[in-house]
Amino acid sequence: MGQQAKRTKTRQSILLLIGIFLAVLVLYRITLFEPTAPINAELNRRGYEMKEAVLESRLAERGWYEADANALRAQLGELFANAKVEKKENIIGLILPHAGYRYSGQTAAYGAKAVKRKYKRIIIIGPTHRVTMEEVFSVPRVNFYKTPLGKVPLDKEFIEKLTQYPLFTNIPYAHEGEHSVQIEVPMMQFMNEGFKLIPIVAGQCSIDTIEKAGSILKSMLDEDTLVVASSDFVHYGPQFGYIPVKENVPEGIKKIDMGAYEYIVKKDWKGFIKYKQRTGATICGAVPIGVVVSILPEEAQVHLAHYTTSGEITGDYSNSVSYLSAVFTGKWKKGQNIKVKKQQQFLLREDKENLLSLARETIDYGLKHHKIPDEEDLKVEINNTMRQICGAFVTLHKLAKDAVGPQRGQLRGCVGDIFPTKPLYKSVIENAINAAFRDRRFQPVTIDEMKDITIEISVLTPPNYVESVDDIKIGIDGVVLQKEGSRAVFLPQVAREQGWDLQTTLNHLSLKAGLSEEAWKEGARFLVFQADVFGEH
Numbered sequence: 298m299g300q301q302a303k304r305t306k307t308r309q310s311i312l313l314l315i316g317i318f319l320a321v322l323v324l325y326r327i328t329l330f331e332p333t334a335p336i337n338a339e340l341n342r343r344g345y346e347m348k349e350a351v352l353e354s355r356l357a358e359r360g361w362y363e364a365d366a367n368a369l370r371a372q373l374g375e376l377f378a379n380a381k382v383e384k385k386e387n388i389i390g391l392i393l394p395h396a397g398y399r400y401s402g403q404t405a406a407y408g409a410k411a412v413k414r415k416y417k418r419i420i421i422i423g424p425t426h427r428v429t430m431e432e433v434f435s436v437p438r439v440n441f442y443k444t445p446l447g448k449v450p451l452d453k454e455f456i457e458k459l460t461q462y463p464l465f466t467n468i469p470y471a472h473e474g475e476h477s478v479q480i481e482v483p484m485m486q487f488m489n490e491g492f493k494l495i496p497i498v499a500g501q502c503s504i505d506t507i508e509k510a511g512s513i514l515k516s517m518l519d520e521d522t523l524v525v526a527s528s529d530f531v532h533y534g535p536q537f538g539y540i541p542v543k544e545n546v547p548e549g550i551k552k553i554d555m556g557a558y559e560y561i562v563k564k565d566w567k568g569f570i571k572y573k574q575r576t577g578a579t580i581c582g583a584v585p586i587g588v589v590v591s592i593l594p595e596e597a598q599v600h601l602a603h604y605t606t607s608g609e610i611t612g613d614y615s616n617s618v619s620y621l622s623a624v625f626t627g628k629w630k631k632g633q634n635i636k637v638k639k640q641q642q643f644l645l646r647e648d649k650e651n652l653l654s655l656a657r658e659t660i661d662y663g664l665k666h667h668k669i670p671d672e673e674d675l676k677v678e679i680n681n682t683m684r685q686i687c688g689a690f691v692t693l694h695k696l697a698k699d700a701v702g703p704q705r706g707q708l709r710g711c712v713g714d715i716f717p718t719k720p721l722y723k724s725v726i727e728n729a730i731n732a733a734f735r736d737r738r739f740q741p742v743t744i745d746e747m748k749d750i751t752i753e754i755s756v757l758t759p760p761n762y763v764e765s766v767d768d769i770k771i772g773i774d775g776v777v778l779q780k781e782g783s784r785a786v787f788l789p790q791v792a793r794e795q796g797w798d799l800q801t802t803l804n805h806l807s808l809k810a811g812l813s814e815e816a817w818k819e820g821a822r823f824l825v826f827q828a829d830v831f832g833e834h
Contacts, residue, residue, distance in 0.1 A: 351443050352473070385626055386626070388624055391624055392408065393528075400620070401529065404605055420525065422434075423528075427475060430471060430718045431720060432500065434497050434502075435472065435497070436465050436497055438762060449494045450493050451493060469716075472496065527582055527585055530580050530621050531617075533550050535615075539577065539578075550614075560572055562599045594627045600623065601621070651677050655722060659725070660730070661747065664744050682721075688724065688757035690788060691710075694709055696751060709742065712735065715757065715786055753833070754832065760777055771799050774827060777823065777824040778823060779822045780820055789828050790828070
């Protein structure tokens with residue numbers, strides 16, 4: 298009887314524990330049927346942030362300025378207090394350096410502190426340091442920029458008008474790690490609360506492109522707008538591959554810097570660009586400076602706020618970067634007419650034939666000379682339509698030797714640019730080389746294979762985010778999937794050729810991105826684009 302009583306007591310204890318456990322589950326809604334509740338909450342939070350579209354600067358994490366909000370305000374407060382500068386009326390623009398605050402912050406504060414009034418809109422134009430971009434400017438499709446001092450709303454209406462012009466597009470990864478724009482934002486937050494931001498990353502641009510970009514911006518400015526060109530000046534030393542002087546280095550560096558600045562004072566932006574080209578002066582923000590100076594009113598004046606070098610700050614001129622801040626005063630003239638085409642130009646049949654010839658000649662040249670050809674190395678004439686800024690893919694197929702008729706054959710290489718970062722003809726040249734020799738899925742194409750290779754080109758429209766996968770049109774839209782740092786893309790023709798529906802397409806796209814098959818269902822973002830597809834077959 299004693300053992301039976303013990304067994305009964307044990308069963309009662311177990312039942313009691315089970316009861317308590319179930320009660321806890323009910324009380325806290327952590328049921329056996331909802332094991333992912335905390336995960337879903339996290340995804341919902343992330344989903345809100347994605348919908349809110351915040352680009353958060355990581356510069357504080359990398360030591361460019363203080364990470365704590367109070368510490369950053371104190372840092373900026375000290376820089377502004379040390380800047381002994383007289384405030385000026387009618388400031389319409391600035392040149393500010395963009396190194397870490399311990400190096401260029403004081404020089405930047407001299408320029409920023411000179412600003413006397415508040416602005417509703419601040420445009421910051423900085424050069425690209427990480428992403429190759431040619432003849433194009435990138436403006437992000439986000440709602441806010443975030444720094445330790447809080448979130449700054451973007452002027453979405455202004456950006457929407459700006460991006461009607463193909464010259465201004467959205468290249469998301471151009472902004473993610475680009476310090477030239479981000480470093481200026483806390484400075485602007487400190488001096489001018491309540492403004493809307495237009496952050497622009499400039500690629501490597503010709504004089505013609507700088508002039509067009511300036512004309513577009515100039516037509517949209519008003520008296521409540523401040524324009525900032527973000528630029529460091531001469532980068533001297535072996536680290537930068539620029540050693541124009543070996544004796545009296547501080548004086549030599551300053552002479553080159555001031556030679557560039559003289560053209561800015563004269564508002565001769567073309568002379569400034571040509572001076573940089575002639576001397577090789579390593580002024581990283583020459584394009585932003587060129588754009589801002591090009592739009593200055595005739596009566597505008599230029600004032601030097603401060604100049605120094607990292608060599609002067611550290612006492613080491615073996616490698617040195619120059620920092621200059623300048624102030625532009627005057628008044629913007631509103632509503633000037635411009636003559637810049639807004640819409641992307643359609644490709645005619647002749648253009649498509651020329652692009653296909655360009656791709657084939659490029660691969661033949663690469664096989665013979667083992668390098669990417671320059672424009673003058675090829676026989677195809679490049680017209681203005683082929684110079685428009687577009688993303689493009691080059692796809693190679695290999696026909697079986699006994700193939701008959703217009704068959705496409707087996708995939709032999711496919712590489713391209715999703716985002717429009719360069720002129721179309723350059724995208725075709727580079728990606729013809731990439732598809733033939735650098736697609737990691739295949740061995741490089743050989744001379745003997747070329748007679749069996751057919752070439753297909755896809756010219757892309759700029760990608761745009763969609764709110765839901767239901768907005769994706771299979772067979773019409775190309776799709777980019779982004780999730781947790783992974784990304785994959787399918788051209789519009791892929792789903793059509795494979796006979797996939799939407800879910801099957803996204804399953805394969807997830808696998809291509811290195812994710813699980815159904816990873817696209819939660820926490821992913823999608824961009825879509827269309828393509829003009831044409832080939833030799």
